[in-house]
Amino acid sequence: MNGVGRPEGQAAGGRCAYQGAPGAFSHEACLDLRPWDEPVAYETFDAALAALFAGEVHCALIPVENSTIGRVEPAATLVEQSGLVQVSDVWRPIRLALMAPHGASLRSVKTAESHPIALRQCPASLASLGIEAVEAFDTAGAARAVAEAGDPARAAVAPARAAEVYDLSILRNDLQDSSDNRTRFVLLSRPEG
Template identity: 80%
Template sequence: MEGVGRPDGDDAPGRCAYQGAPGAFSHEAVIDLRPWDEPVAYDSFEAAIAALKAGQVGCALIPVENTTIGRVEPAASLVETAGLTVVSEVWRPIRLALMAPAGARLGDVRTAESHPAALGQCTGALAALGIRPVEAFDTAGAARAVAEANDPARAAVAPARAAEVYELSILRNDIQDSADNRTRFVLLSA
């Protein structure tokens, strides 16, 4: 997939804000779509947008819609009211993986932590596995917390790349309820 270029056509290295921890879907999107930019992580959509408005970054890549759950909130509402320019948009496939500390087995897992939007994309799969969803601020942040806890009863729902970043084992790939699960990201500039 091609990168999402700057409005002025200048693709010199810059800084691109995203919400989440390293390994999150938004982090992946920045790396894949804007490889010339330094990805800059923020804990919330509000903080990523505020950084753009303050000139701390040159752009922000924010998810606003998903084919399974609809609007990604609060991101979509924040984008609508931010007064920023939507430079471009792209739909990206979203594949969710269930991951846990090394040595954990699927039968050990009691809870799965993730961002509410990601949990909403795999409610059927988690219910079928008898796993209780637990909301976290971010997909990769949940993976990091599960790795730090090192509890085989706790898993995370996150991109497969997060398992590599946080040294977790993937117990099941493609746990999203829809085979055509995609998210629309918008590139914002001030």
């Protein structure tokens, strides 16, 4: 299996579940890989999969593996135990950006908030900047929280697109420790019958 294109005969304009806030890597994957679908955000992987089972959405795009850290948990286990059909999968490059409110600088930033999986992809980069990692429920959710706080000592680690969504300044691109940082996303649907 490779890619998450629209299967032959499938109508355009469905709904695709993802975990996270708008601007998250999973949201970005939905926009780029399923542009004909409406991306629908859920706070947890459980909630995204439950929405698929309930028929609120027709598919879900879930990250299950990362080239730097291995399995993305709890997502990988939830997918394996779900009984859902894996339609396809695709590896996507993951580029982490350090973002903060306008006027902040690398000198003013003391903490960087993000999903634990994202933080595990850039510990050396954060350490070299003297920035403390702070876990949050989601990459884009962290960006939203940093934007709302407006504190120049707080930054987020998230996709560059999140800086646009939440009106933040990017202080550093390519924060990931590995230049070949990639995540495998699986496209899931309900079983037939």
